[in-house]
Amino acid sequence: MATTGKQLFTTLEEDGTLTVAIEEVSFPDPTGKQVLVKMEAAPINPSDLAILVGGADLENAEYSEGKFVAKMPEQANKGSKARHGMKLPAGNEGAGTVIAAGDDEAAQALMGQRVSCVPGNAYSQYCIADAGMCLPLGDHSAEEGASAFVNPMTALGFVENAKMDGQEAILHTVGASNLGQMLTRICQEDGIGLVNIVRKSDQVDLLKDIGATHVVNSSDDDFMDQLTSAIDATGAFYGYDPVGGGKLVDTAFKAMERVAVSRMTEYSRYGSNQPKRMFIYGRLDTGATILTPGYGFGWTLSGWLLFPFLQSVGQDVMGRMRQRVRDNLTTTFASHYKERVNLEEMLTKDALMDYSAMKTGEKYLVTPWS
């Protein structure tokens, strides 16, 4: 007997019409290493918003019960050509209870347990998930385990990646974000230097309260001097940025170069040879990334994504990272939510306008049975 339930789908047509709607669908029986999870909670992360909203005009969209239809701006629509006409699920991660399992031992072992999972269609009442990617939550609630993958593994991934590259300090351009707070705690635990950039003075306080040493406020007049001093003090020539558009990466490279040049004994027309490295891991600002000259040729900028990184490090490192997340789920890796919405509430104008603004500390949690 097939399990049926509600699931969210997002479809972008060639003419730029974006339709996001809840449908009643049936879920297949899990096979092999699959498990069927009755979903209880799923966060709305910035990485989910690209496929859910992706720059569409939410202000002038048509809203009805469990559905909205919006127009995508021409440029964004052109850039999304590859998904035209496809009906896609959404929601990277969530937590729920395993109610059916495939024959494989790993799947069977999870039967009846509450797990965190990464199904890719987490905005749904049920999901088919890979047992190998499930994290048994023990006595933790679904809410505590809903965000156990994307942010914790990304923050840990930054530190792992930095250590692999021989770095002892890193820079993060959005220090006060949920992920930034996790990163602050991880760096303290691991003795890694961290330069946090924030935009407001209350965010400085927030990070100082959880023990951050170097917090620089981009709204301050002496921001560039603060940033330069913090890089000098920590040696953070290696950083992560989820904004993408604009000049934040450029500013980081400039400050790094200032420090490097101040340490040079001889002038070079080519700038310093100090390697400077930045990673863009998100596109909170979908505008262009602007890189000005002024920091020589000793710099590298890359995109960074969690899944290719995890593939590159292999099962052992990933297993160690996941164990650490489970062991510290309500401390180092705790997430906080502003609102809880069910699938229909998630698609109302008020909710959409609010969570798509991606304000720091205002994350939404989808609870599909509430």
Added chain:
Amino acid sequence: MATTGKQLFTTLEEDGTLTVAIEEVSFPDPTGKQVLVKMEAAPINPSDLAILVGGADLENAEYSEGKFVAKMPEQANKGSKARHGMKLPAGNEGAGTVIAAGDDEAAQALMGQRVSCVPGNAYSQYCIADAGMCLPLGDHSAEEGASAFVNPMTALGFVENAKMDGQEAILHTVGASNLGQMLTRICQEDGIGLVNIVRKSDQVDLLKDIGATHVVNSSDDDFMDQLTSAIDATGAFYGYDPVGGGKLVDTAFKAMERVAVSRMTEYSRYGSNQPKRMFIYGRLDTGATILTPGYGFGWTLSGWLLFPFLQSVGQDVMGRMRQRVRDNLTTTFASHYKERVNLEEMLTKDALMDYSAMKTGEKYLVTPWS
């Protein structure tokens, strides 16, 4: 008895006044591994222009015999803070005859020989050079050997670097340049695929004449399709760009991603996982580099400079590269010059306005004794 002769110096004051002038100076006796070279020819490469001109207002400069005084625009002057008040030599490379040598065997062995050298003050009648960086020219003329280092070693360096990274094809954004032509010949010799971007149809012909297979013209309406096809045919997801400013790198990444996406069997909101890599090795356009979203997160952009690269590969690889340059100096690595000027002529308005435009195929050669 000290050797005296003319040498060019460039000085930028804090107020943005750039003074470039010929002075009569005395050169010390070479010691250890040093040699004293009587310079016969030195090219004006784009990499020399930054320190020689660097965006100064040449149109409204004051010109006198062997000297000009120009204003640097405010932004460029701010970016050049580190050199304020310093009187700097110029000219990376050149060729001449060794007329005195230090005690070291390597230096003594060059006595009386014509060599290519990399003294950093090549716009001069004499230079002190490091014997280890000198390339004996045998029967070759100074003009044939004047450009034996920067362009040949850079073009070879691109191919070496690509091979080290497991690449079988590369992309070059200025195919018709002196360096681009060398790269075309090297790639043919080594069986490496090459995608050449040019701006004019006569440059397409020029490269086809020397045997290039994939030449795409950015002035053509179907440029993007041409570029995508050439990348698809060669697998060139790895490229070099000396322009820096503008959208050339962005365009290359976009075309690479188009090819990668066309090879995907399943849609991903994050773009392809095909690693795409570009290097900026010059700043012919000193405007900002613009990177738009639209090619996922599987990309890396770095600055690239010859000297740090050579340091990273070590003496053996460098020795092999230099031997190859010497063996093919008038074929694979031949350079051509539009004009020959002496030190005074080099600082006239006509000459400066012409060579600072860095037009393809219009390189100048400085002959300090003519």
